[in-house]
Amino acid sequence: MKHRTSAVIGLAAAATLILSGCTGGGATAPESNTGGEISGEITFQTWSLKNEKFTPYFESLVKDFEKAHPDAKVNWIDQPGDGYEDKILQQAESGELPDVINLPPEYAYSLASAGQLLDLGSASKAIDDYVPGGVQAYEYDGVDGSFAFPWYLGTELNYWNSSLLAKGGVTEPPATFDETLDAAQKLADTGVPMFSSVPSPKMLQIVGAVKDIYKDGKFVFNTPEAAKVIDRYAELYKAGAVTPEALQGAGTSNSNINNFNTGGVAWTTAGPNYIDKDVAVNAPNLLPDVAVTAGFGNPPLFVQGISVAKNSKNAATALAFAEFATNTKNQIAFVKLAAGFFPGTIEANADPAAFSEKPENELQGVANDLAGKQMADARMTGAPQYTEAMETYAKQQIALAVTGEISGKEALDKSVEYAQQNVIG
Amino acid sequence: MKRQRWFTPYLLVLPAVVWVLVFALWPFLNTVVLAFTDARPLRPVEFIGLENFGRLFQDERFGYALTTSLVYVVVCVPLLTFLPLLLAMLVHGKIPGIGFFRTTYYFPVIASAVVVAIVWEFLFSGSGTINAALKFFGLADRPIEFLSDRWLLIFCAIGLTVWKGLGYYMVVYLAALGNVGRELHEAAAMDGAGAWRRFWSVTVPGVRGPMMLVSVLICVGAMRVFTELYVLSHGSGGPGGRAMSLVMMIQSMGKGLNGQIGYASAISLVLFLLTLVPLAVVGILNNRDAIAEMRATRRAAKITRLARMTQGAAR
Numbered sequence: 001m002k003h004r005t006s007a008v009i010g011l012a013a014a015a016t017l018i019l020s021g022c023t024g025g026g027a028t029a030p031e032s033n034t035g036g037e038i039s040g041e042i043t044f045q046t047w048s049l050k051n052e053k054f055t056p057y058f059e060s061l062v063k064d065f066e067k068a069h070p071d072a073k074v075n076w077i078d079q080p081g082d083g084y085e086d087k088i089l090q091q092a093e094s095g096e097l098p099d100v101i102n103l104p105p106e107y108a109y110s111l112a113s114a115g116q117l118l119d120l121g122s123a124s125k126a127i128d129d130y131v132p133g134g135v136q137a138y139e140y141d142g143v144d145g146s147f148a149f150p151w152y153l154g155t156e157l158n159y160w161n162s163s164l165l166a167k168g169g170v171t172e173p174p175a176t177f178d179e180t181l182d183a184a185q186k187l188a189d190t191g192v193p194m195f196s197s198v199p200s201p202k203m204l205q206i207v208g209a210v211k212d213i214y215k216d217g218k219f220v221f222n223t224p225e226a227a228k229v230i231d232r233y234a235e236l237y238k239a240g241a242v243t244p245e246a247l248q249g250a251g252t253s254n255s256n257i258n259n260f261n262t263g264g265v266a267w268t269t270a271g272p273n274y275i276d277k278d279v280a281v282n283a284p285n286l287l288p289d290v291a292v293t294a295g296f297g298n299p300p301l302f303v304q305g306i307s308v309a310k311n312s313k314n315a316a317t318a319l320a321f322a323e324f325a326t327n328t329k330n331q332i333a334f335v336k337l338a339a340g341f342f343p344g345t346i347e348a349n350a351d352p353a354a355f356s357e358k359p360e361n362e363l364q365g366v367a368n369d370l371a372g373k374q375m376a377d378a379r380m381t382g383a384p385q386y387t388e389a390m391e392t393y394a395k396q397q398i399a400l401a402v403t404g405e406i407s408g409k410e411a412l413d414k415s416v417e418y419a420q421q422n423v424i425g
Numbered sequence: 426m427k428r429q430r431w432f433t434p435y436l437l438v439l440p441a442v443v444w445v446l447v448f449a450l451w452p453f454l455n456t457v458v459l460a461f462t463d464a465r466p467l468r469p470v471e472f473i474g475l476e477n478f479g480r481l482f483q484d485e486r487f488g489y490a491l492t493t494s495l496v497y498v499v500v501c502v503p504l505l506t507f508l509p510l511l512l513a514m515l516v517h518g519k520i521p522g523i524g525f526f527r528t529t530y531y532f533p534v535i536a537s538a539v540v541v542a543i544v545w546e547f548l549f550s551g552s553g554t555i556n557a558a559l560k561f562f563g564l565a566d567r568p569i570e571f572l573s574d575r576w577l578l579i580f581c582a583i584g585l586t587v588w589k590g591l592g593y594y595m596v597v598y599l600a601a602l603g604n605v606g607r608e609l610h611e612a613a614a615m616d617g618a619g620a621w622r623r624f625w626s627v628t629v630p631g632v633r634g635p636m637m638l639v640s641v642l643i644c645v646g647a648m649r650v651f652t653e654l655y656v657l658s659h660g661s662g663g664p665g666g667r668a669m670s671l672v673m674m675i676q677s678m679g680k681g682l683n684g685q686i687g688y689a690s691a692i693s694l695v696l697f698l699l700t701l702v703p704l705a706v707v708g709i710l711n712n713r714d715a716i717a718e719m720r721a722t723r724r725a726a727k728i729t730r731l732a733r734m735t736q737g738a739a740r
Contacts, residue, residue, distance in 0.1 A: 085680075085681045085682055086680065086681065088682065089466050089467075089681065089682050089684075092466070092467055092682075093466065093467065107682060110466075110467070110682035110683055111467070111682070114466075114467035114468060116467065240567055243551050243552070243568075244550070244551030244568050244570045244572070244573045245550060245551045245552070245573075246573075247570070247573035247663070247664050248550065248551070248572045248573045248578075248657075248658060248659055248661070248663070249658075249659040249661060255659075259552075262552075264552055387681075387683045388681065388683075389677065389678075389681070389683060389684075392661070392677065393666070395661070396661060396662065396663075396664065396665050396666040397665060399573075399661070399663075399664035399665065400664040400665035400667075402664070403573075403664050405664070405665070406665075422685070424465070424683055
């Protein structure tokens with residue numbers, strides 16, 4: 001019996017030791033040599049960009065690079081939009097992170113803090129060529145280095161349904177978020193909802209109710225101003241200015257644009273290419289009623305970057321390709337296709353006429369101008385430490401506050417507490 | 426013909442054994458171990474003992490998730506145990522065109538759960554068909570929050586599960602009803618038993634075995650509900666995440682580059698233990714039946730023996 005017990009304990013211990021290796025285990029990748037020859041095979045991964053529109057661009061990009069560096073070969077792979085984060089995690093866990101990879105700042109933070117990305121700030125002389133806001137998006141407190149070349153940038157504008165606003169006696173689109181809340185009350189009195197989403201800490205940052213999400217090692221988005229906005233939403237919800245879908249989707253997807261397109265709500269935010277690419281295609285009858293204005297207070301800056309894996313076997317080639325894909329010429333060619341976005345280099349942004357697409361609708365021209373002007377003030381929302389799970393939790397609590405079950409302050413305090421407990425060390 | 430070697434049977438079962446070890450036992454053991462760690466992707470793992478389980482008791486979302494899953498079980502088990510039986514009795518008879526009804530009732534089973542959930546979302550959302558109809562007939566001024574109120578959302582999801590499961594369990598009962606002798610019903614009818622009495626005294630005992638199986642399957646399935654609640658709440662679990670199920674919570678905690686794998690594993694382990702409960706109950710009930718049957722056999726044997734002894738003594 002004793003032998004059997006010992007054997008079971010031994011087996012359990014062995015299994016424990018072996019299985020504990022299954023989580024990935026935090027091994028930091030060895031530093032690669034980026035000063036070598038530009039040769040060998042590398043993998044370049046994009047995110048949901050293999051389609052009729054972009055495939056010829058990437059094939060040509062790869063061809064041009066291989067022509068300039070005959071000993072190098074680039075394998076371009078594209079991953080679907082859904083589950084991209086999980087795919088990256090799987091690749092990183094199995095030590096197969098692509099050599100050159102398209103990453104948003106949040107994903108890059110997770111990989112950089114686990115030592116999986118190359119510090120481009122020290123490896124490349126080109127880092128100063130990129131727009132500072134974009135570079136800063138990939139520099140993180142507590143992790144030394146810059147972890148991506150800014151590739152393309154975006155922002156958001158406000159879109160209004162003038163016809164629905166007029167029903168509530170609002171003749172001009174609101175210029176501030178406070179005015180929007182007042183207008184929402186007027187619209188609700190006539191049975192027209194204004195919102196189909198609940199505010200999130202990131203949204204509260206855009207409208208100026210939150211200054212910082214994370215500062216000096218603490219989450220600080222539970223401001224009195226933010227609580228006030230949420231409480232106001234609760235009143236508006238009772239009045240009918242917020243649709244039930246706003247609560248249904250609390251924490252995850254935002255169906256604001258869909259509801260706006262069907263004439264269900266009077267306000268939405270969307271990218272600068274929304275008119276030509278969405279409204280004109282999916283809701284052409286709505287087009288005459290749509291008005292566009294600049295984003296509120298602190299317009300958001302969205303950044304996509306190109307990173308290099310730290311354990312790349314052909315690091316010199318990977319770095320050269322990342323620089324090549326994000327140089328001014330190639331970025332301009334890319335954003336010409338990705339209308340509504342802005343390139344990531346300082347030089348490319350100096351002349352917007354070089355990449356702006358000719359608008360199909362007059363209103364699209366207005367949106368382009370507004371977005372161009374807004375980019376100077378746009379800034380990143382959130383913080384690298386503020387994860388998607390934290391944002392989801394906060395939106396769930398805020399949704400509860402909107403129903404009136406808890407106060408805005410309670411919702412924010414709980415969200416801050418949750419974020420603090422789950423911060424990645 | 427060559428003589429079979431001793432290891433031939435083992436070779437034959439080897440693929441199945443490897444499959445079970447790699448895809449069932451290994452992930453299970455991995456989950457058990459991870460439940461006692463602070464595992465997160467790409468980071469070193471440390472054993473933290475029972476800390477994750479202690480955290481569960483302080484996490485109000487776990488309380489909500491557990492409640493949702495248990496409510497799901499409590500409501501789904503009786504509904505999905507008896508409604509398909511009634512349905513099976515309706516389509517059991519041999520009348521012209523009955524195949525059409527059987528097929529129709531089975532349709533929801535073959536439809537993808539996600540697709541069905543999306544259809545239900547169209548029906549029940551704020552701007553959905555039901556709310557539009559209520560508004561049209563002047564029965565509601567503003568949309569009813571079917572999918573954003575905690576309990577309405579849970580019951581909408583339960584409705585979906587029941588609707589989708591009816592056909593499947595109906596087929597199980599249809600097979601079982603074939604084994605309930607028609608002569609028993611006729612005898613009961615001749616003794617004056619009405620339809621209700623025949624249902625309880627003849628049909629139900631006749632399908633007792635399949636009924637037990639069905640209720641266990643429903644119980645385990647209901648405990649592990651995910652798709653219905655996930656799709657209907659757009660993955661949010663409703664305001665405050667209060668309509669989240671245990672599996673939804675595991676998914677939301679464990680996914681992504683910052684997933685809390687250790688904590689999610691602890692919840693998985695709790696869920697596993699909870700799903701063992703119905704199995705244990707069925708085991709006990711089956712055991713009780715077996716014991717009762719054994720006792721009855723012994724009693725009969727004893728009576729026979731006594732009768733023989735009495736006859737012997739009389740001679």
